Amino acid sequence: MAKNGVAVGIDLGTTYSCVGVWQHDRVEIIANDQGNRTTPSCVAFTDTERFIGDAAKNQSALNPTSTIFDAKRLIGRRFSDSTVQSDMKLWPFKVVGDFGDKPKIVVNYRGVEKEFSPEELSSMVLNKMKDVAEEYLGKEVKDVVITVPAHFNDSQRQATKDAAKIAGLDVLRVLVEPTAAAVAYGLEHKLTSNPMAQKNVLIFDLGGGTFDVSLLKIRKDNIEVQATAGNTHLGGEDFDNRLLNHFVEEFKRKHKKDICRNAKSLRRLKIACEKAKRVLSYNNKTTIDVDALYEGIDYSAKITRARFENLNMDLFLSCIETVKKCLEDARMDKSKVHDIVLVGGSTRIPKVQQLLQQFFDREELCKNINPDEAVAYGAAVEAAILSGEDNQIIKNLMLLDVTPLSLGIAVEGGAMSVIIPRNTTIPNSVEKQFSTAEDDQTSATIAVFEGERTRITDNSLLGHFELSDLPPGPRGSAQISVMFTIDANGVLSVFAENKATGVRNSIKIIRRGTLKEDEIERMIKEAEQFKIEDEEFTRKNNAMLAFKDCIYKMRDFFKRNNKLEASVKKMIKYSFEDAIEWLDANKNAEVYEYEFKKKQFEAICNHLVAGIADLKIEEV
Template sequence: MGDTRISGEVIGIDLGTTFSCVAVARKGHGVEILANDQGNRTTPSYVAFSAATASSERFIGEAAKNQATLNPRRTIFDKQVTKAVVTVPAYFNDSQRQATKDAGTIAGLNVLRIINEPTAGALAYGVNQDPNTKRNILVYDLGGGTFDVSVLEIDSGIFQVLATGGDTHLGGGDFDQRVMDHFVQLIKKRYKKDVSKDPKALGKLRRGCERAKRVLSIQTETRVEIDSLMDGTDLSEPLTRAKFEDLNLDLFERTMRVVRSTLKDAKMEKREIDEIVLVGGSTRIPMVREMLKKEFDGKEPSKGINPDEAVAYGAAILGANLTTDQVGVVVGVILLDVTPLSLGVDVVGDLMSVVVPRNTPIPTKKTREYKTVKDQQSIIYFLVLQGERTLTKDCLQLGSFEITGIPPAPRGAVPVEVTFEIDADGILTVTAKEEATGNSQSLAIDKYKRNLSSREIERMIREAREMAEHDKKEKARVDARNQLERAIYDLKKAVSEKLHMCDGDKTVVEAALDEASDWFDGNKNACMQEYKDRRQKLKGLLKKLSPA
């Protein structure tokens, strides 16, 4: 196989919720974090516009945040940037990943790869470790707006993601909000002012609380001081680290629950983790380190990488491995990421048939064979699903398609191969092919509106665990229903083919089958035992079809 790498420099972009960071790997320099036009190594993820006029201006980063002018340039040391690796939260779905790629295209970039943020953080950590030492690492990525956990195995330059978990509605902004809520109530009680009804005052308070949070990462006490907060009233109130931790304790504990569930998904014990890697600015909060240390029986989280820059650093490493110009800049790596939810189809029977299980390494290509379920069936309808539940109705429907022109044949005689292919960006294509005629149909899922929020992904996994016993019983009920339907079908076929059956017996059996069919059509939600009893009753009819 030839070298598929491209030429030219590739930047790594950490497109964060609150801050973004850009890095590049270059010969003779290693990996460098690129400062913006104001000399800062991270840029606020803000865009603002002046009044909507013919001369309206766009502001980016600090300019948008502070209402100052900024003229962004897409150059690195006088070289135009055209290629990039961009990071996203591990729990982003296909449409969110595709939207990120589209945004890069609109910005004039060729997005070569989408990579999960914690995986990029693992690359930043692992690339400087002994390549001959096998290590299991847990990446704890707590940013401004999202939280991700990944468990990886690093061995001989191969980075294999074993499991991912996350909460994309939890981050540093939530800690700020808790502190804000505290001060809103304090101001109302002590100053008799309702800040919650004044957007400008709320903005000032938010910035003050964010500053206090950062100070409390290095000091045990600070003051929230804001001149002319509202109606000429100045604010100057103390805030201790202990109070900050108390206000956010349940949020910290939420992250630990995700850590435990991700370890369980990876089938790994805490003692098997060799290193805890911290990514994201919010991991500077002392309570985060303390809780992780306690959770892992005294193991100290790694301090070897800058949590604000690690994701961009890792993306730049991957970018360097995609280009021929960067050979020798970093050690070659092979990255094996995973898919966050199971993928499959419902062909018949209201049950999810999994083709790609959750936490399967990607890119991947998996095929399953399905067969016709009726005599002379000419069309098979496929419903593509995502989720962890047993029943079709409890999973997310990604799209549908059908194979037509199937040659006439008895039930189960015509096989159709269904292939799920997920590329390195996590984008899915489903193909079904009927072997006899060569008829095929494909569905590119990223072209469909999935309407799946990150919170829904988390909910689906949580509900799958909580409803496991219910789903097991429901699957048994649906299986019993499908078995009864098959028994009715098989008996009808047997009666029609039983040439030596006396007319009297045939009439009795046909009447019983008609009654069973009518009952089945009107009782699709009957209990499992009713289906079993009906099927058992029909089994007795089989003896009448057998020779004496």
């Protein structure tokens, strides 16, 4: 909770940032010193000073190699990520990797070459937003609710919090952008104060560099996320880059020269492409004009809306596929969605709106909340709630999020047993029972994984711990209770306990892994692409476990009976050891092989007890 009674909400965007505060019973979006309600997420360094925001963007064409934008596309990622490597080809500034594979941006500041981390650069933008708020409020601002894309992984979220800390801000909560936008929608439509109102709302958030779709249920004092899907590397910057590549190739064909060799030329053309994209949202065609673009050559080219749409159609269609995925995860038919809310500047693109209208078969989408300010609006409301605001409109408002990936533990056969499925509402706590896998097992390793694949090797290890002092006994005799508890900020705590002895151990996973940029998306996509492979593994693993269970049950059955002769006992012992040896040597056998060996083993056991009175193997 905020200590000084004032807290703000900041939308730290890829291309633009925005700050808001709850004041006089409503949210005020605060304008910067230029009178603009959004501020470019841009930092520039010169021989004499540093610029942030509008001033930095305004001089970017003259100083491209030391004007930094898109820091959000680097934050929490590794230098070796394929998307970082791809983006670097279009950035005029230099990015290098340090010894820990973390990206650093190289600039020339006051005649000296310096390296900055994405966290440092993001902190500079956050500091600018802090200054904007303090100038408006006339008091110091320390507490903040900061927003991130719904599909930011833990490394990216932690890096964002680190940026806020560098800026001298205390983060009250990291709020996902679609949920923040839903708060703006709910308050504007008075849904959160109406006990009779309930709506299923799809937030379509397409910004400058990230894309999220979230389905939410909004009712009185409650906004609950049903499902979320998205792409942490898709937005207006990508649409600009498609235009940029188009004109770079056209210039190369026409003049036999490569603009990419000159950072200033590339940056000037990029700025022209961004302007053209905006014009094409309300005009069917426009012209790009750049004087002395490269080696004194003036460049002029026409572009139509149809051509722009064609260049980006695969990206637009991927947005609709993400919408479908979100609805499937929520098990909701599109006809049950009451409203589609557009958030983010890129939702102004007519083709994006048209594809959404066609998919949902409706004429109108919700455009009555400001797509550039909705996220900051929601963040400001949450900041007010956490700082103790007692206004009746918001004081009891509860925001329930979901976890973006499934969480579970490793079990026998190298499989992952899911304990908290993807898109489970958080905070939440789930408990499952497990048992020992071997005879006389006195300890168990609880290995915690995150991902959507069946095998643990295809998922991400988050942490592990040992549960020791288990009572020795037959396989399956020691029962282990495993509980996963995840709080509103995504902090995961895992507890394991042997109920019989009371022995307990636990682990708290605050930063759940260091996933690369596309790993979360890859896990979900691969779960679909390799569904057949996963199903085959499950069948094999189940067949192996069925055979293993049969072996041990037969062994225990024979141990309980005293009617067996020594020769029969010897044969049973031999058959048991032979079966276990075969299992150990054939961990990747086919389903039919496990089933055949199981039937063969059962037949041997049946033969051995044949003729022994009162001994019924069916009791197993």
